[in-house]
Amino acid sequence: MTVIEARALRKEFVVRVKAGVLRRESRVIAAVDGIDLTVSRGDMLGYIGPNGAGKSTTLKMLTGVLYPSSGVVRVCGFEPVPQRQALARRIGVVFGHRSQLWWDLPLRDSFALLRHIYAVPAADHAARLSRCRKLLDLDPFLDTPVRQLSLGQRMRGELTAALLHGPEVLFLDEPTIGLDLVSKQAVRSFLAGIGDAGDTTLVLTTHDLADIERLCRRLVVIDRGRIVHDGSLDELHARYGSRRRVVVDLDAPLVTPLALPDVSVESIEADGRRITYALEGGRTTAGELVRRLAELASIRDISVLEPAIEDVVARLYADRDRHGAGA
Amino acid sequence: MASGGWCSRVDSRWLTAYGPLVRAQVRSQAQYRASFVIDVAGSVLFGVLDVVAVFVLFRVSKTLAGFTFADVFLMTALANCAFAIADLLVGNVERLRVYVRSGLLDAVLVRPLGVLTQLAVMDVAARRVGRVVVAVGVLIVAAVNAGLALTAARLVLLVVAPAAGAVIFSAVFVGTASVAFWWIESGELGNALTYGGHDFTAYPMPIYGTVFRRLLAYGLGFAFVAYYPALALLDRRDPLGAPAGLGYASPLVAALVAAAAGLCWRRGVRHYRSTGS
Numbered sequence: 001m002t003v004i005e006a007r008a009l010r011k012e013f014v015v016r017v018k019a020g021v022l023r024r025e026s027r028v029i030a031a032v033d034g035i036d037l038t039v040s041r042g043d044m045l046g047y048i049g050p051n052g053a054g055k056s057t058t059l060k061m062l063t064g065v066l067y068p069s070s071g072v073v074r075v076c077g078f079e080p081v082p083q084r085q086a087l088a089r090r091i092g093v094v095f096g097h098r099s100q101l102w103w104d105l106p107l108r109d110s111f112a113l114l115r116h117i118y119a120v121p122a123a124d125h126a127a128r129l130s131r132c133r134k135l136l137d138l139d140p141f142l143d144t145p146v147r148q149l150s151l152g153q154r155m156r157g158e159l160t161a162a163l164l165h166g167p168e169v170l171f172l173d174e175p176t177i178g179l180d181l182v183s184k185q186a187v188r189s190f191l192a193g194i195g196d197a198g199d200t201t202l203v204l205t206t207h208d209l210a211d212i213e214r215l216c217r218r219l220v221v222i223d224r225g226r227i228v229h230d231g232s233l234d235e236l237h238a239r240y241g242s243r244r245r246v247v248v249d250l251d252a253p254l255v256t257p258l259a260l261p262d263v264s265v266e267s268i269e270a271d272g273r274r275i276t277y278a279l280e281g282g283r284t285t286a287g288e289l290v291r292r293l294a295e296l297a298s299i300r301d302i303s304v305l306e307p308a309i310e311d312v313v314a315r316l317y318a319d320r321d322r323h324g325a326g327a
Numbered sequence: 328m329a330s331g332g333w334c335s336r337v338d339s340r341w342l343t344a345y346g347p348l349v350r351a352q353v354r355s356q357a358q359y360r361a362s363f364v365i366d367v368a369g370s371v372l373f374g375v376l377d378v379v380a381v382f383v384l385f386r387v388s389k390t391l392a393g394f395t396f397a398d399v400f401l402m403t404a405l406a407n408c409a410f411a412i413a414d415l416l417v418g419n420v421e422r423l424r425v426y427v428r429s430g431l432l433d434a435v436l437v438r439p440l441g442v443l444t445q446l447a448v449m450d451v452a453a454r455r456v457g458r459v460v461v462a463v464g465v466l467i468v469a470a471v472n473a474g475l476a477l478t479a480a481r482l483v484l485l486v487v488a489p490a491a492g493a494v495i496f497s498a499v500f501v502g503t504a505s506v507a508f509w510w511i512e513s514g515e516l517g518n519a520l521t522y523g524g525h526d527f528t529a530y531p532m533p534i535y536g537t538v539f540r541r542l543l544a545y546g547l548g549f550a551f552v553a554y555y556p557a558l559a560l561l562d563r564r565d566p567l568g569a570p571a572g573l574g575y576a577s578p579l580v581a582a583l584v585a586a587a588a589g590l591c592w593r594r595g596v597r598h599y600r601s602t603g604s
């Protein structure tokens with residue numbers, strides 16, 4: 001079942017730029033420049049892209065904050081801005097850089113308020129809250145005014161606040177921004193739990209690719225307002241030629257170099273006793289490589305390095321700089 | 328939202344949410360107790376000063392454009408009461424520009440309540456309640472002082488007029504606030520119309536120049552806040568020649584002004600552009 005549908009979605013901003021001492025010029029920038037996106041129930045979608053790519057702008061259009069300049073968008077069957085209130089009861093939203101809690105109230109009171117605002121039956125509310133309290137370890141700061149919470153504590157509060165009405169879709173704009181490793185882990189495994197339950201759709205933007213690896217089955221990469229990749233992480237690796245690497249430690253340097261299809265030598269260290277091979281394409285498997293190598297030399301140690309998503313994305317963004325200049 | 332415009336649809340959910348929201352707000356503010364007390368005292372003083380101004384005026388002259396002290400006192404009291412109620416209900420929308428400029432409105436827009444409702448409640452100032460209480464008291468004193476010949480119709484008007492006036496002021500609050508959706512640097516422009524409008528409505532219309540009067544009294548409906556209802560209550564003819572019962576039309580005018588403001592508001596919300604970060 002489709003929960004999010006966007007067709008040729010576009011958002012322009014008019015910005016004024018200085019063009020002299022007093023003169024200002026208006027310029028139109030397309031923050032989101034024709035996006036097509038279909039998201040099904042239960043999807044866990046990672047929405048990534050460099051700074052200014054249009055991620056937040058897209059999320060704002062999907063949640064009813066911004067009215068699109070053109071294009072069609074439906075979330076849970078609603079048109080976000082005209083049917084904003086109806087949509088709001090079906091979705092949960094967390095903006096990492098902006099609090100939605102009541103600044104002067106303790107979390108406990110904020111949560112109680114949200115129950116009234118969303119008209120959640122008391123039993124449902126209590127069940128969801130106690131689950132969040134357990135999983136996110138909220139109890140130590142439940143009675144502290146929000147303004148006194150640390151970023152990590154507040155973010156746990158925000159997540160809880162977004163979930164108390166049992167949303168069908170959860171939109172998260174950089175939910176791990178600024179958190180330390182422990183808090184990041186807590187947030188990630190909490191979200192993973194929600195995703196695994198299978199009935200909540202998750203749309204997440206982040207610059208921390210570990211979030212993506214841990215949480216997202218599907219990856220949409222956006223750049224300058226356009227989608228440049230939509231598929232699984234593996235597909236992204238395949239497309240941008242990410243390579244698995246096999247690192248072997250040998251007792252003695254190779255006498256004759258190994259020649260296999262789709263295998264290249266990436267580096268040779270320790271006087272030839274450590275060789276890093278890169279596997280590209282599929283004609284040679286890691287197992288085959290090791291077997292052939294064992295015929296030529298005695299192997300002391302082997303490790304296989306999975307491709308790092310950072311590398312792929314770095315390559316993707318670098319591509320853009322090369323091709324993008326004129327675009 | 329779809330059907331509500333700025334006068335949010337009053338359904339049960341709205342009511343159940345409103346009470347707890349207001350209570351939470353009062354609790355938040357009570358944390359800053361000193362400023363809370365000063366706020367209440369200040370607002371009561373503010374309400375009283377308006378009346379004092381009329382007293383001072385009539386020490387200088389016996390009549391104002393043909394109206395006696397009692398007449399003008401009634402107009403001032405009506406205007407004051409209408410303004411106090413409007414200020415209590417939607418005075419906060421003036422802060423919209425802060426929300427628009429900072430992008431805080433994002434958080435408001437993702438909640439299932441009207442934007443205006445949330446803004447109104449977000450900083451509901453208990454001090455404004457004090458002002459309404461004072462204003463109602465003053466209105467009663469003014470009505471007694473004027474020795475109104477109270478028919479049933481006039482009695483109804485005495486209650487309806489401040490309410491209609493409150494709607495007119497609320498509309499002005501909302502309309503001027505929504506300018507911020509297009510023009511973030513609108514600054515104090517809104518206050519000129521709202522607080523300025525309050526002073527304008529407190530006196531008989533004939534004292535104003537033609538252009539000014541046409542614009543504010545008829546264009547924005549300000550003459551219907553206190554002037555025409557007061558004439559109807561006092562059973563006096565308008566020196567400017569308007570029909571006698573015009574004061575009874577103030578709810579109609581209020582509805583028109585409110586509709587216009589609602590339209591501005593809804594267009595404004597669509598125009599909201601958030602912030603880049």
Ligand SMILES: Nc1ncnc2c1ncn2[C@@H]1O[C@H](COP(=O)(O)OP(=O)(O)OP(=O)(O)O)[C@@H](O)[C@H]1O
Pocket residue numbers: 013014015029030031049050051052053054055056057058600601602603604
């Ligand atoms: N309210 C606004 N007014 C003017 N321009 C805006 C506004 N919001 C966003 N933009 C512009 O639109 C583009 C996309 O911004 P957006 O915030 O969607 O990027 P993003 O992908 O979320 O970036 P980041 O990773 O830095 O959060 C940027 O060029 C930004 O300057």
Ligand SMILES: [Mg+2]
Pocket residue numbers: 055056057173604
């Ligand atoms: Mg962003």
